[in-house]
Amino acid sequence: MARHPRADLRKLPVFAGLSRRALARVDALLTPVAFHDGDILCEEGKLGREAFVIVSGEVEVSRGNDHLATLGAGAVVGEMALLGQGPRNATVTAAGDVEALVMSAQEFASLLAEPEVAFEVRRVAAERAATPVAA
Numbered sequence: 001m002a003r004h005p006r007a008d009l010r011k012l013p014v015f016a017g018l019s020r021r022a023l024a025r026v027d028a029l030l031t032p033v034a035f036h037d038g039d040i041l042c043e044e045g046k047l048g049r050e051a052f053v054i055v056s057g058e059v060e061v062s063r064g065n066d067h068l069a070t071l072g073a074g075a076v077v078g079e080m081a082l083l084g085q086g087p088r089n090a091t092v093t094a095a096g097d098v099e100a101l102v103m104s105a106q107e108f109a110s111l112l113a114e115p116e117v118a119f120e121v122r123r124v125a126a127e128r129a130a131t132p133v134a135a
Contacts, residue, residue, distance in 0.1 A: 012053060013074045014124075017116040029111055030101040035094035041077060042092040048081020051108050057098035063090045070095065076124055082108045083125055 009015045009023055009030075018026060030053070035041060041052055044063060054075045061069040061077070068090060071077065077092045082105050103111060112118040 008055075011074075012055070014053060014076055014117060014120045017120075018114060022114050022116070026111060026114060026117065029103055029107040031103070033100050033102045035098040035100065037094055037096050039094040039098075040091060041094065041098075041100070042081075042088045042090070044088050044091040046088050048078055048088050048105070050102050050104050051076060051078035051082050052092075052100040052102050055099040055101060058095045059098060060093045060095045061090050062093070076121060079108065079121055080125055080129075083122075 009027060010018070015023065015026060032055075033052075035057075041059060042048065054071060054073055054077065056073055058070050058072045059075070059077060060067060061071060071092075078088070081088050112121065
């Protein structure tokens with residue numbers, strides 16, 4: 001998967017409000033990855049070491065045998081464990097081919113230094129904490 005230009009990052013809701021300078025800093029923190037149908041991005045009960053931003057394709061979120069959600073482009077997954085919420089509380093599985101941007105826990109912390117990104121990530125995390133859909 002080719003490196004995503006900053007213009008493509010701006011299409012993702014979590015990065016939409018960033019200045020050019022902030023986008024350049026964010027772009028340097030993200031690594032493109034590809035997943036195929038059935039690949040696991042996050043596994044329930046495991047320690048979270050990275051978070052993902054879905055660029056294209058869809059992922060299924062499940063807890064145990066329960067399907068919680070189908071998420072697509074722009075979704076952030078895996079952030080709950082990195083926000084100090086404990087181990088992964090759901091499994092996220094690729095439903096077909098998925099392109100994503102991955103960040104380590106350290107890169108995620110750096111990303112949260114961007115106020116607009118921190119606001120969006122924390123907003124999503126708060127919504128997920130209030131509902132059963134979380135990873």
